[in-house]
Amino acid sequence: MTMDFKPDIKLDETFYKVKEVRRLTEETFSLRLPKSRFTYHAGQHISLGIQGDYQSREYSIYSGENDECLEVLVKEVEDGYFTPKLSKLKPGDLVEVNGPFGKFKIDEKKTADHKFVFVASGTGIAPFRSMVRTYPDLDYTLIHGVRYGKEAYDKDEYAPDRHILCTSGDKTGKVHGRLTKYLKSASFEKKTQFYLCGNSNMIFDALEILKDKGFDRDQIHCEVYF
Amino acid sequence: MNSAKKKIAFKTLGCRLNQYETDALVSDFDKAGYEVVDFKEHADVVVVNTCTVTNQSDQKSRNTISQAARNNKGSVVVVTGCMANNYKEKLEGEDKITYVVENNRKGSILNLVDGHFGGELIHPEKLHADVFSYQVVDKSLHTRSAIKIQDGCDNFCTFCIIPTVRGRAVSRPLPQIIENVKNTLANGFKELVITGVNIGRYEWEDKRFEDVLEAILSVEGDFRVRISSLEPDGFGDDFVKLFSHPRMTPHLHLCLQSGSDKVLLRMRRMYDLKQFEHTVNLFRAQYPDFNFTTDLIVGFPDESEDDFQESIDAVNRYNFGHVHTFKYSVRKGTRAERMDNHIPDKIKTERSTRIREASEDSRDRYLNSFLGKTETVLIEGINKQQVANGYGEHYIPVHFKAEGLEKNTFARVKLVKVEGRGEDARVIGELVG
Numbered sequence: 001m002t003m004d005f006k007p008d009i010k011l012d013e014t015f016y017k018v019k020e021v022r023r024l025t026e027e028t029f030s031l032r033l034p035k036s037r038f039t040y041h042a043g044q045h046i047s048l049g050i051q052g053d054y055q056s057r058e059y060s061i062y063s064g065e066n067d068e069c070l071e072v073l074v075k076e077v078e079d080g081y082f083t084p085k086l087s088k089l090k091p092g093d094l095v096e097v098n099g100p101f102g103k104f105k106i107d108e109k110k111t112a113d114h115k116f117v118f119v120a121s122g123t124g125i126a127p128f129r130s131m132v133r134t135y136p137d138l139d140y141t142l143i144h145g146v147r148y149g150k151e152a153y154d155k156d157e158y159a160p161d162r163h164i165l166c167t168s169g170d171k172t173g174k175v176h177g178r179l180t181k182y183l184k185s186a187s188f189e190k191k192t193q194f195y196l197c198g199n200s201n202m203i204f205d206a207l208e209i210l211k212d213k214g215f216d217r218d219q220i221h222c223e224v225y226f
Numbered sequence: 227m228n229s230a231k232k233k234i235a236f237k238t239l240g241c242r243l244n245q246y247e248t249d250a251l252v253s254d255f256d257k258a259g260y261e262v263v264d265f266k267e268h269a270d271v272v273v274v275n276t277c278t279v280t281n282q283s284d285q286k287s288r289n290t291i292s293q294a295a296r297n298n299k300g301s302v303v304v305v306t307g308c309m310a311n312n313y314k315e316k317l318e319g320e321d322k323i324t325y326v327v328e329n330n331r332k333g334s335i336l337n338l339v340d341g342h343f344g345g346e347l348i349h350p351e352k353l354h355a356d357v358f359s360y361q362v363v364d365k366s367l368h369t370r371s372a373i374k375i376q377d378g379c380d381n382f383c384t385f386c387i388i389p390t391v392r393g394r395a396v397s398r399p400l401p402q403i404i405e406n407v408k409n410t411l412a413n414g415f416k417e418l419v420i421t422g423v424n425i426g427r428y429e430w431e432d433k434r435f436e437d438v439l440e441a442i443l444s445v446e447g448d449f450r451v452r453i454s455s456l457e458p459d460g461f462g463d464d465f466v467k468l469f470s471h472p473r474m475t476p477h478l479h480l481c482l483q484s485g486s487d488k489v490l491l492r493m494r495r496m497y498d499l500k501q502f503e504h505t506v507n508l509f510r511a512q513y514p515d516f517n518f519t520t521d522l523i524v525g526f527p528d529e530s531e532d533d534f535q536e537s538i539d540a541v542n543r544y545n546f547g548h549v550h551t552f553k554y555s556v557r558k559g560t561r562a563e564r565m566d567n568h569i570p571d572k573i574k575t576e577r578s579t580r581i582r583e584a585s586e587d588s589r590d591r592y593l594n595s596f597l598g599k600t601e602t603v604l605i606e607g608i609n610k611q612q613v614a615n616g617y618g619e620h621y622i623p624v625h626f627k628a629e630g631l632e633k634n635t636f637a638r639v640k641l642v643k644v645e646g647r648g649e650d651a652r653v654i655g656e657l658v659g
C-alpha cells in the first residue's frame with residue numbers, strides 16, 4: 001500500500017533580483033533583495049547562491065521581519081571564494097535564496113520581562129539588527145566587537161545607551177579592546193538571555209566568561225559563522 | 227510477469243534510514259511480482275542504495291556499483307541514495323549505470339523499473355518526488371522495522387554533507403506516522419525504530435518529537451520502541467519521563483561528535499559537554515544501567531592534542547555501551563573543507579586507534595556490568611545448533627540456546643558471559659524459566 005500523502009509544495013528555492021548594494025565600508029556591504037513572499041524570524045539565516053555558480057554560503061538576515069526588503073550584511077573576505085563574487089553584484093543581477101534556516105531566534109514569551117544581551121563580532125551583528133528592528137520595545141544591550149570604529153555597521157539605528165562598541169584596533173569605541181574585556185567587567189541580571197554571534201573563538205571565550213559568571217548554558221544562544 | 231518473473235537484487239550502504247528505504251523497496255517489488263534475489267546472484271535489475279557520508283563510503287559505493295554492473299551484464303543498474311545526489315551528473319555520465327535516482331524520488335523506483343520493462347523509458351526526474359512515500363516493510367526481512375518520521379537537516383554542521391544530499395528538514399504528518407506504525411505492527415513487527423536524519427527537529431503543526439513518540443507508544447500491540455539516533459539538543463528534560471513507558475527501550479544513540487567544547491563550536495554543534503553530561507546524568511539517575519551509545523569524530527581540523535584528550539576522557543567517563551568513531555574525512559563543499567589546520571592523516575590514524583581502544587574498553591565494561599541480570603531479547607535468528615541471536619532491551623547483543631523458540635518472539639534471558647571485543651562483542655545468556 002503506497003502512502004497517498006503528498007507534502008504541500010513549498011517555495012524554498014527562488015531567484016531574486018538584487019535591488020540595491022549598500023556600501024558600508026571598503027570591505028563590507030549589504031545586499032537588498034525584494035522580500036516578496038519570503039517570511040522568516042529575526043535571527044534566522046538564508047543560504048545564498050549566485051546564478052551560474054555551484055557554491056552557496058549562509059548569511060544571517062539583516063533586515064527586520066516587517067521590512068520591505070530582505071537584506072544581508074556581507075564582509076568581503078580576502079582570498080575568500082564567494083564574497084569577492086558577491087561584492088561584484090549589481091542591481092538587477094540574480095541571486096538564489098534558500099531558507100530561512102535556524103533556531104537562533106527570540107523566544108517571544110520572554111520579550112516582555114527579560115533582558116537581552118547581544119554579543120557580536122564583526123558581521124555577527126546581522127541577526128541582532130533584525131531582532132532590534134522586529135521587536136522595537138526589546139530591552140536589549142548590544143555589545144559589538146570590531147577592529148576599527150568604522151565597522152560599527154548602521155550604528156545610528158541603535159539607541160546610544162544600548163550600543164556598546166568595543167574597538168581593538170583604534171580608540172573610537174566606548175571600550176578600547178576586545179569585547180571579552182568588556183564582558184568580564186560587566187554585570188548582568190540573573191534572567192538575562194544572551195545571544196552570541198560571530199566567529200567561534202569569540203563565542204568560545206564569551207561562553208566561558210558567562211558560564212564563570214554563573215549563567216546557565218540554556219540561557220546562552222549561539223550562532224557560529226566560522 | 228508470472229511466467230518469467232524478473233529478478234531484482236539490492237545492496238544498501240550507510241545509515242539506518244537507507245536500510246529502511248531499501249527494505250520498503252524490497253517489499254514494493256516483492257508485492258509487484260518480482261523475485262528478490264541475493265546481491266551475489268544474477269539479476270535483471272540491481273539497485274544500489276549508496277552513501278556519501280565519508281570518503282570511505284564514497285569508495286565503497288563506487289566499488290559496489292562496479293561490482294553490480296560487472297556481475298549483471300546487460301541488466302538494469304539503478305543507483306540511488308546520497309551519493310546519487312552528491313555526484314549526480316558524474317554518475318549519469320557512466321555507461322554502466324542505467325538510472326540515477328535522487329533520494330526524494332527513491333520511493334518511486336518500482337514505477338521506473340516497471341516502465342523500463344514495459345518499453346516506457348521514464349527519466350528519473352519525472353518520477354513523483356516524496357521522501358515519505360514508501361511501502362510498509364514486510365516482516366520477512368527483519369524483526370525490527372524503521373518508522374521514518376522525518377527527513378533532511380538544516381543544522382549546517384560544518385563537517386556534514388547531509389544537508390546537501392538529503393535536503394532541508396521535513397517532517398511527516400503525525401497521522402501518517404501512526405497509520406504507518408499500525409500497518410507495520412499488522413505485518414508482525416515487534417520492534418519499531420524511530421528513524422530520520424535529525425528526528426529531534428521534528429515539527430509538524432504544534433507537534434514535536436516527544437509528541438510523536440508518545441503517540442506511537444500509545445498504539446495498541448505487543449511491541450517495543452527504540453530511537454535510532456538523536457542530537458543532544460533535540461529534546462527537553464521531560465523527555466526522560468517517556469522512558470518509564472513499558473514499551474520504551476532504555477537506549478539512546480546520542481551523537482556527541484567531540485568532547486571538546488571548542489571543537490563542538492567549530493563543528494557548529496550548539497551544545498556543550500556539560501549539557502551532554504546533564505542528559506546522561508538525568509537518565510542514569512532514574513535508569514542506572516541506561517545504555518548511551520554515541521558517535522565521535524577524530525581529527526577535525528585544528529583539533530589539538532588537548533581537544534582530542536577531552537574526547538578520550540568523555541569515552542572513559544560516560545560508560546558508553548558503544549562508540550562509533552569516525553576519522554574525520556573532508557567532504558567537498560562543506561565549511562570544514564575550507565578551515566585551516568587540517569590534521570595530517572598519520573595523526574588522525576594514531577588518534578583513531580587510541581580512541582577505538584578506549585571505546586572497546588568502555589563497551590567491555592558496560593557489557594560486563596550486565597552479567598547476572600536478565601534481558602528481554604527479541605530473537606532475530608536461530609541457527610542450526612538452535613542458538614538464537616538478538617538484542618536485549620538495552621541493545622545488548624545476546625546469543626543463547628533457544629530450543630523450541632521461534633524467530634521474532636521475545637525471550638527472557640539471563641546474561642552469563644561476554645565474548646569477543648569491540649564490534650564483535652556479544653553476551654552469552656541462558657533462557658530463564
Ligand SMILES: Cc1cc2nc3c(=O)[nH]c(=O)nc-3n(C[C@H](O)[C@H](O)[C@H](O)COP(=O)(O)OP(=O)(O)OC[C@H]3O[C@@H](n4cnc5c(N)ncnc54)[C@H](O)[C@@H]3O)c2cc1C
Pocket residue numbers: 045057058059060061072073074075076077079080081082083084122123124126223224225226382564565566
Ligand atoms: C549561519 C551562518 C551565518 C552567516 N552569516 C554571515 C553574515 O551575515 N555575514 C557575513 O559576512 N558572513 C556570514 N557568514 C559567513 C559566510 O557564510 C561566508 O563564510 C563568508 O561570507 C566568507 O565566504 P567566502 O567564500 O568568501 O570565504 P570562505 O572560503 O567561506 O571562508 C574563508 C575564511 O574567511 C573567514 N570568514 C568567513 N566569514 C567571515 C566573516 N563574516 N567575517 C570575517 N571573516 C570571515 C574564515 O576564516 C574563513 O575560514 C555566516 C555563516 C554561517 C554559518
